[in-house]
Structures are given as structure tokens and as C-alpha cells.
Amino acid sequence: MDNILTRRSIRKFRSNHVTDEDIEKILRAAMSAPSAANKQPWEFIVIKDRKILDKIPEFHPYAKMAREASIAIVVCGDTRRSDDRGFWIQDCAAASQNILLAANSLGLGSVWCGVYPKEDLTDKFKELFNLPKEVYPVSFIPIGYPNEEKPPSERFDEDKIHNDKW
């Protein structure tokens, strides 16, 4: 529970190396998300190549921190493995959230940069990675050792809770 409450969006990173072991743990967490009809429509591009990490802020206006991050993960949805009810987007969002939480539990920082359904952004990612036409990038998540400290957020708001009726 503490892991959920202490996770914050980290946009400043130290240059320390993220190990392959930690990357695998993070991806294991991502794939432990639930998905509609257990279709697991997700695919993950792990970016370690500095040239690719540097290229993404050239077209994504909120991804400048990629230049500092050790790695990034692009969570993609393969609509060929979706059941046509449109739940694949939420499946990929659940996997993305698990990535953020897993990173936090390993002492790493991360930030979820939205991609889908912004067409200009999805097109750029599709082009950069030459994705099959049925595969859509949903989120772009830079990861690294935090170079900033943030207290738990205070987002709890009782006004957003409705008891048995709106």
C-alpha cells in the first residue's frame, strides 16, 4: 500500500545504470496486470539506446526527461489480440500503472507520458519503431534513478466519493 501512496512522477534522473534484472522485474509486474478476457494485448519496447531516447523529445512535447533517463518502456497494444470491445487501451493502462509501481518499489523513478490517442504522437512512434499497423503505442515511460525527492501527493478528495448514488 505504501508503494502505491509514495509513487510520484519523477522527471529528473541520475545517470546510474538500471540493471537488466530490474528491467525484467518491471516487465514481469507489467504483465501481471489484468486484461479483458485475459487477452494480454500488450507488447513492450525497452529503449536503452541513447540515440533513440534522445530522439523522442524532438516530437513529444512532454518527454524531455527521456534525455536523462537510463531506459524507457513504450507500452503498446496489439489490436489483433483485442476482443474488439475497445478494452485494450485500459489493459495497457493497467500494465503501465504496474510499471510505475514496480519501478517505485525498486527505488527507481518513472513518469507516464501519454501517447495514444493523440494521433500526431502515435504516428511518430509508429514510424520510429516501424510498428505493424495494428499495433498502437499507448504510453511512453522513462525510468531511472531519481534525482528529485517528492513527498506523497495529497490527492485524496472526499467530494469525489459518492455513496450508493451520484
Place this chain on the structure above:
Amino acid sequence: MDNILTRRSIRKFRSNHVTDEDIEKILRAAMSAPSAANKQPWEFIVIKDRKILDKIPEFHPYAKMAREASIAIVVCGDTRRSDDRGFWIQDCAAASQNILLAANSLGLGSVWCGVYPKEDLTDKFKELFNLPKEVYPVSFIPIGYPNEEKPPSERFDEDKIHNDKW
């Protein structure tokens, strides 16, 4: 991390009461999710009323377990608080995932029943709770003490990992 890996969809519940304290913890976790531009477009309907819990499986084909659940949470997105880039669905999905994980960490079971974007289901929820037209139900999550045991799932699949390129 263990919390993420051990979470499973629980569809059988004991009749034990879920405390208000635990419900608040779960909602605190939900509201700790990230959201695009920090818009926090989520709203939560907590259903404790047995009559309402029993009514939902009458129109939702995959929500029969609501009849056994102690409570359920409907995660809704208020599109008036969205920034029009369509990220509110993923924001609500991240909050939903936090609900599942928080429940698991408290020894509770839960299951994510998809609602949005299935129009027939969203219409029924909107009608049942008389939601403002800009508010959409995204997920329906029955919660209770588990009456089934499931080992961690083995969904890890190396073929879904792409290194620097597709």
C-alpha cells in the same frame, strides 16, 4: 512488488463485512494514481446497498460475482475535467488498477469488470445512477473477502519484449 505479482481476479467472496476504514484506504490508493496534466478526472461510486449490487448482474453479463461481493466501486470519468486529449480513460484505468492492488494488499479480493466503451453497459450505469451526461462509468469493481485461492499468474512472456526496435 509481491503485491503486484500476487494480485488475481477474485470472483468468489465470503460474506464478511468490508470496513469503512479499508474502503477509505482503497480510495486513497485510487486517487494516488497519476493522471494526464494532473487533471484527476475520476469520481467513485461506492455501492454497499445489496439491492443495487444485485441489480448490476441483470444487465452486465460478466458481473455475476457482484451478488456475493460486500461492496463494489464504480470508477467514473468526468470528461468536464479532462483536457480533451482523451487521456481520461487511461487515468481512470490507472485508478482502477490501484484499487485492485490496494484491495489485495488489505487481504481483500476484487475483479475489474469492464464497462466503458461498451455503449450498452455505459448507458445502463448512467441510467441506474442518473449520472450527468459528461460523466462515464469506466469500470465496475466488486470487492470482498476472497472465497477462492489462486496462485500468482504466469503471464510473463519474453516474446512480448522488444529491445530498442520492434
